[in-house]
Amino acid sequence: MTEAKIIDRFRVIREVGRGAAATVYEVYDERLNVRRALKRLNPAMFQHAAMRARFLAEARAMARLTHPGVVQVFDVFIADGDAAIVMEFVEGGSLGDRLDDSGPLPAVEAVRALIEVLDALEDAHVRGVIHRDVKPHNLLVDADGRVRLTDFGIARIRDDEQAMTRTGVTMGTWAFMPPEQRTDAKNVDPRTDIYAAGATLFALLTGSLPKDLFAVDLDPELLSGVPAPLAVVIRRATLYHRDERYPSAQAMASALQNAMVEMGLADAPVPTLSRGPSLGALSPLADVHATPRPPTHIPDRSRLGALLGVLGLVGLATAAWFVMSTPSALKQVWPAAGVAQEDLQPAAE
DSSP states (O other): OTTOEETTTEEEEEEEEEOSSEEEEEEEETTTTEEEEEEEEOHHHHTOHHHHHHHHHHHHHHHTOOOTTBOOEEEEEEETTEEEEEEOOOOSOBHHHHHHHHOSOOHHHHHHHHHHHHHHHHHHHHTTEEOSOOSGGGEEEOTTSOEEEOOOTTOEETTOSSOOSOTTOOOSOGGGOOHHHHHOTTSOOHHHHHHHHHHHHHHHHHSSOOTTGGGTTTOGGGGTTSOHHHHHHHHHHTOSSGGGSOSSHHHHHHHHHHHHHHTTOTTOOOOOOOOOSOOOSOOOOOOOOOOOOOOOOOGGGOHHHHHHHHHHHHHHHHHHHHHHOOSOGGGGTSOOTTOSSOOOOBOOO
């Protein structure tokens, strides 16, 4: 499809990645003479009104955000049996690619990257957008080494009259989801993204999957590989009760800056973030699995109640992993346990 055109004016340079719901291309806009990324809803998905509506919602969510830390959307087309989002083309790969290729990031690099993400999240939250799927694979690194937040395919917009997520539906990437999102994807607020940001920092520092970080009081070894000042930040960001987490992305960013001072790294030079293989702008649209789950509650913060809640969630995660897992080598590091979103995979050369 190298010489094909999409919606007349966009000449395909190459396919960047493909998922069950959408395909991402690097394209050349022959009208404006610029490169763009184009995310196209797959034909089978276009037949479903709900998928077309979610695709449009993703474009609208990104278009209302003008922060430099968010990949910019320029246009969306839904007509004549085709749907595509036109957006900024980002040269670099994701932080997830970096983890897959090179392992954990140095502390100063990981923290500075996450502070950039938190800055973008703060702007999104002020504008009423909850991302709901913050994770290393949704954090791109541009040519200048800046981290860019992407993939708002399952974002929730405050006061949106068209609520497309049913109560009791689980959406997101299981290991990065707080307990309230695991039981109901509509039950989210900015602190949901705070939890995912803490889980992302853990992954960047350790190269490990952030399984059930909300249970750290029951298993202190979960944070054993993290520098103490950063472990304190991660622990608060990923507490089970969201009222006890940081109240905003800005508050978490301030805590990270203080931790850097405590570690003597506040003035440390930050090398340009290494980039993985060029993956363009966005991962394919989330595949939504309507999987009602029983509510999980920890009464009176008792140790016994916490243990029962954790065991229940771990059991659900384990069962989902056996159902969803595939023999991909990447799943050894990023297994899709209970995942509603398929990570972007590089297209075959």
